[in-house]
Amino acid sequence: MxxxxxxxxxxxxxxxxxxxxxxxxxxxxxxxxxxxIAYGDGYxxxxxxxxxxxxxxxxxxxxxxxxxDLSKFLNMDEARVTPGARRAFxxxxxxxxxxxxxxxxSALGHYTEFLAVENxxxxxxxxxxxxxxxxxxxxxxxxxxxVTREQGNPPALVMxxxxxxxxxxxxxxxxAAKAAHQYDIPILYNGAYTVGIKPVDGKALGVDFVVGSGHxxxxxxxxxxxxxxxxxxxxxxxxxxxxxxxxxxxQFGVKEVQMLGCTLMGGNILAMMASFPTVRRRVEGWGExxxxxxxVVDALLSIKGNMCVSEYPRKHTLSKVDTTGSFDTxxxxxxxxxxxxxxxxxxxxxxxxxxxxxxxxxxxxxxxxWDQIRYIADAFKEIAGKYGLL
Amino acid sequence: xxxxxxxxxxxINNIKLLDYWGLGMDNAxxxxxxxxxxxxxLRVLLRETAPLHKLSAEQQMQAREALARAKAALSKxxxxxxx
Numbered sequence: 001m002x003x004x005x006x007x008x009x010x011x012x013x014x015x016x017x018x019x020x021x022x023x024x025x026x027x028x029x030x031x032x033x034x035x036x037i038a039y040g041d042g043y044x045x046x047x048x049x050x051x052x053x054x055x056x057x058x059x060x061x062x063x064x065x066x067x068x069d070l071s072k073f074l075n076m077d078e079a080r081v082t083p084g085a086r087r088a089f090x091x092x093x094x095x096x097x098x099x100x101x102x103x104x105x106s107a108l109g110h111y112t113e114f115l116a117v118e119n120x121x122x123x124x125x126x127x128x129x130x131x132x133x134x135x136x137x138x139x140x141x142x143x144x145x146x147v148t149r150e151q152g153n154p155p156a157l158v159m160x161x162x163x164x165x166x167x168x169x170x171x172x173x174x175x176a177a178k179a180a181h182q183y184d185i186p187i188l189y190n191g192a193y194t195v196g197i198k199p200v201d202g203k204a205l206g207v208d209f210v211v212g213s214g215h216x217x218x219x220x221x222x223x224x225x226x227x228x229x230x231x232x233x234x235x236x237x238x239x240x241x242x243x244x245x246x247x248x249x250x251q252f253g254v255k256e257v258q259m260l261g262c263t264l265m266g267g268n269i270l271a272m273m274a275s276f277p278t279v280r281r282r283v284e285g286w287g288e289x290x291x292x293x294x295x296v297v298d299a300l301l302s303i304k305g306n307m308c309v310s311e312y313p314r315k316h317t318l319s320k321v322d323t324t325g326s327f328d329t330x331x332x333x334x335x336x337x338x339x340x341x342x343x344x345x346x347x348x349x350x351x352x353x354x355x356x357x358x359x360x361x362x363x364x365x366x367x368x369x370w371d372q373i374r375y376i377a378d379a380f381k382e383i384a385g386k387y388g389l390l
Numbered sequence: 391x392x393x394x395x396x397x398x399x400x401x402i403n404n405i406k407l408l409d410y411w412g413l414g415m416d417n418a419x420x421x422x423x424x425x426x427x428x429x430x431x432l433r434v435l436l437r438e439t440a441p442l443h444k445l446s447a448e449q450q451m452q453a454r455e456a457l458a459r460a461k462a463a464l465s466k467x468x469x470x471x472x473x
Contacts (some may be wrong), residue, residue, distance in 0.1 A: 014436045015440060016441050027437070030433070031402045031428045037426050037427070038423065348442025372440070
């Protein structure tokens with residue numbers, strides 16, 4: 001089936017269990033799909049945009065209320081929706097960081113943090129992980145002191161992923177926040193892998209900015225995200241334009257500079273809003289999703305030669321595993337090479353593992369039912385049994 | 391859609407989707423969205439039960455309800471567009 005002649009209908013989620021590492025928690029709710037049907041037109045949020053003509057002030061549909069709900073959800077003071085987490089990193093960097101400043105990120109930090117820092121003409125310095133691949137508060141403090149000693153000035157900002165994209169290990173955000181604040185440095189919490197799937201309390205963590213990804217963890221279309229902050233930083237990061245046109249004398253009043261005015265003007269924000277009641281409920285069930293994640297990882301570990309590269313037991317639904325000692329031994333002699341494994345999974349209705357990968361690869365079990373979880377676990381063991389790996 | 395037949399009540403959670411203007415919504419449009427939304431509920435059910443689509447008793451009931459909603463809305467839509 002095709003759309004407009006050459007765009008295939010995407011049936012992945014309907015026909016398969018999808019364990020792709022970055023897609024799991026961005027799958028839409030039924031309500032979000034309905035919102036897209038009704039609000040897909042370009043500027044669909046703008047039917048009743050009234051003075052002061054800004055997205056977060058629109059009351060019909062209740063976009064203003066959603067912004068207020070978002071900040072409460074994260075226990076912060078102000079929130080804005082953004083086109084993805086990356087645009088939130090960019091907004092904070094452009095607002096707080098000067099040319100030549102240093103910004104600390106984790107050695108497991110996402111590449112978009114690097115780009116946001118570079119975009120502000122600042123310099124990234126990485127906080128190393130410990131032997132367990134965890135960033136600690138002490139490591140952040142040591143790096144701050146090192147940078148300050150070398151450059152004579154402390155870093156302008158610390159950015160830390162709560163759970164990183166690579167291993168989904170949990171890093172010590174609260175410890176890092178304490179360390180950063182001892183040196184009067186603001187800290188940004190990267191919750192791309194937490195906001196929308198587990199409870200996040202920005203004030204309890206002691207952070208100045210909370211960033212989430214709508215399409216990664218809030219059951220929303222891409223691009224969508226959230227930037228929340230404290231009342232102390234809101235005026236800085238959400239500053240309004242002061243520019244006046246020299247010919248026309250035009251001014252644009254309440255438009256926020258770092259947001260480039262309105263951000264998500266169509267179906268994306270409505271879908272995000274439509275998923276929000278589900279998102280708010282589902283974070284309370286995080287513990288069970290972690291249990292399910294461990295069930296699948298345990299099934300993989302029951303196969304001789306397999307290892308969990310991520311911290312174990314798992315604290316997240318995203319995991320990196322190493323099957324060099326099992327499935328890769330088959331790949332070395334199989335006519336399909338590494339593709340034998342994804343072929344076997346696909347035959348069983350499972351997709352999302354990186355095609356051809358049989359050494360280190362990632363999977364994400366977020367959102368799956370117990371029936372689906374058991375099915376995946378059994379499939380891994382069945383494939384192993386077929387090739388004499390048990 | 392409201393049981394009282396109001397045209398103002400198609401909502402997705404707390405988002406009133408249609409008829410901001412308070413003029414009343416055309417019945418055909420109302421039924422069109424109702425059918426699309428019912429089929430969307432069915433789509434999500436297929437996702438939740440992939441890859442085997444073996445439905446539990448409760449899921450079978452949900453599927454029947456969604457199909458009945460879609461059929462009823464389409465039937466009304468057909469009538470309205472022939473008037």
